[in-house]
Amino acid sequence: MLIVKVIKPLVSTNRIPDFEHKHLQVVLDGSTKKVAVDAVGAKPGDWVICVSSSAAREAAGSKSYPSDLTIVGIIDHWDPDPPKPTTPPAASTPSTPKGAAG
Numbered sequence: 001m002l003i004v005k006v007i008k009p010l011v012s013t014n015r016i017p018d019f020e021h022k023h024l025q026v027v028l029d030g031s032t033k034k035v036a037v038d039a040v041g042a043k044p045g046d047w048v049i050c051v052s053s054s055a056a057r058e059a060a061g062s063k064s065y066p067s068d069l070t071i072v073g074i075i076d077h078w079d080p081d082p083p084k085p086t087t088p089p090a091a092s093t094p095s096t097p098k099g100a101a102g
Contacts, residue, residue: 002050003078004029006042006071018066025071036069047080049073 004027012024023038027050037060042048048071050056056070057063 001072002029002052002069003075003080004034004036004048004050005080006044006046006048007033008044010035016066018064020061022060027069027071034069036071037065037067038071040071040074042071042074047075047078049075 007026007028010024010026023041025036025038025042027034027036027048036048036050037056039059039061040048050069051059051072052069054063056067057065059070059072060067
Protein backbone atom coordinates (compact mmCIF):
# COMPACT_ATOMS: atom_id res chain seq x y z
CA MET A 1 0.00 0.00 0.00
CA LEU A 2 1.05 3.56 -0.67
CA ILE A 3 0.16 6.89 0.92
CA VAL A 4 -0.06 9.55 -1.79
CA LYS A 5 -1.64 12.97 -2.26
CA VAL A 6 -4.36 13.60 -4.85
CA ILE A 7 -3.30 16.44 -7.15
CA LYS A 8 -6.13 16.75 -9.66
CA PRO A 9 -8.65 14.73 -11.65
CA LEU A 10 -7.62 13.29 -14.98
CA VAL A 11 -10.24 13.50 -17.72
CA SER A 12 -9.98 10.99 -20.52
CA THR A 13 -12.95 10.82 -22.87
CA ASN A 14 -11.51 8.15 -25.17
CA ARG A 15 -10.79 5.03 -23.19
CA ILE A 16 -11.45 1.33 -23.39
CA PRO A 17 -14.92 0.14 -22.36
CA ASP A 18 -13.49 -1.85 -19.43
CA PHE A 19 -12.75 1.44 -17.65
CA GLU A 20 -16.50 1.99 -17.42
CA HIS A 21 -17.20 5.34 -15.75
CA LYS A 22 -14.60 5.17 -13.01
CA HIS A 23 -12.88 8.43 -12.13
CA LEU A 24 -9.13 8.82 -12.58
CA GLN A 25 -6.94 10.97 -10.34
CA VAL A 26 -3.41 12.27 -10.72
CA VAL A 27 -1.59 11.49 -7.47
CA LEU A 28 1.82 12.48 -6.19
CA ASP A 29 4.07 9.73 -4.86
CA GLY A 30 7.08 11.62 -3.55
CA SER A 31 8.17 13.57 -6.61
CA THR A 32 6.53 11.20 -9.11
CA LYS A 33 3.08 11.78 -10.59
CA LYS A 34 0.96 8.69 -11.19
CA VAL A 35 -2.59 8.00 -12.33
CA ALA A 36 -4.89 6.07 -10.01
CA VAL A 37 -8.42 4.77 -10.41
CA ASP A 38 -10.56 6.43 -7.73
CA ALA A 39 -12.80 3.87 -6.05
CA VAL A 40 -13.76 6.11 -3.11
CA GLY A 41 -14.41 9.66 -4.37
CA ALA A 42 -11.25 11.49 -3.31
CA LYS A 43 -10.79 15.22 -3.94
CA PRO A 44 -7.66 17.22 -4.81
CA GLY A 45 -5.62 17.81 -1.67
CA ASP A 46 -6.74 14.55 0.01
CA TRP A 47 -4.14 12.13 1.29
CA VAL A 48 -5.17 8.66 0.22
CA ILE A 49 -4.23 5.00 0.49
CA CYS A 50 -3.55 3.23 -2.79
CA VAL A 51 -3.03 -0.40 -3.65
CA SER A 52 -1.19 -1.65 -6.71
CA SER A 53 -0.83 -4.73 -8.88
CA SER A 54 -3.56 -7.39 -8.70
CA ALA A 55 -4.97 -5.80 -5.53
CA ALA A 56 -5.58 -2.61 -7.55
CA ARG A 57 -7.50 -4.49 -10.21
CA GLU A 58 -9.67 -6.26 -7.67
CA ALA A 59 -10.28 -3.07 -5.67
CA ALA A 60 -11.38 -1.32 -8.87
CA GLY A 61 -14.02 -3.98 -9.48
CA SER A 62 -12.56 -7.02 -11.18
CA LYS A 63 -9.32 -8.95 -11.58
CA SER A 64 -9.58 -8.23 -15.30
CA TYR A 65 -9.85 -4.45 -14.71
CA PRO A 66 -6.97 -2.60 -16.46
CA SER A 67 -5.54 -0.75 -13.46
CA ASP A 68 -2.26 -1.01 -11.61
CA LEU A 69 -3.03 1.69 -8.98
CA THR A 70 -6.36 2.17 -7.20
CA ILE A 71 -7.35 4.59 -4.42
CA VAL A 72 -9.01 2.52 -1.68
CA GLY A 73 -9.22 4.96 1.23
CA ILE A 74 -9.15 8.63 2.18
CA ILE A 75 -6.98 9.46 5.18
CA ASP A 76 -8.77 11.61 7.76
CA HIS A 77 -5.59 13.08 9.26
CA TRP A 78 -2.04 12.76 7.99
CA ASP A 79 0.97 14.87 8.83
CA PRO A 80 3.55 13.85 6.23
CA ASP A 81 6.33 15.84 7.87
CA PRO A 82 5.83 15.70 11.63
CA PRO A 83 7.57 18.50 13.50
CA LYS A 84 10.99 17.52 14.69
CA PRO A 85 11.41 17.53 18.46
CA THR A 86 13.35 20.54 19.60
CA THR A 87 16.04 19.94 22.16
CA PRO A 88 16.88 22.77 24.50
CA PRO A 89 20.39 24.15 24.05
CA ALA A 90 22.96 22.66 26.38
CA ALA A 91 23.25 24.66 29.57
CA SER A 92 26.53 26.48 29.58
CA THR A 93 28.31 27.22 32.79
CA PRO A 94 30.39 30.33 32.94
CA SER A 95 34.04 29.41 33.02
CA THR A 96 36.44 31.18 35.25
CA PRO A 97 39.97 31.44 33.94
CA LYS A 98 42.64 29.87 36.15
CA GLY A 99 44.12 32.27 38.57
CA ALA A 100 41.19 34.66 38.44
CA ALA A 101 39.39 35.43 41.65
CA GLY A 102 35.72 34.68 41.64
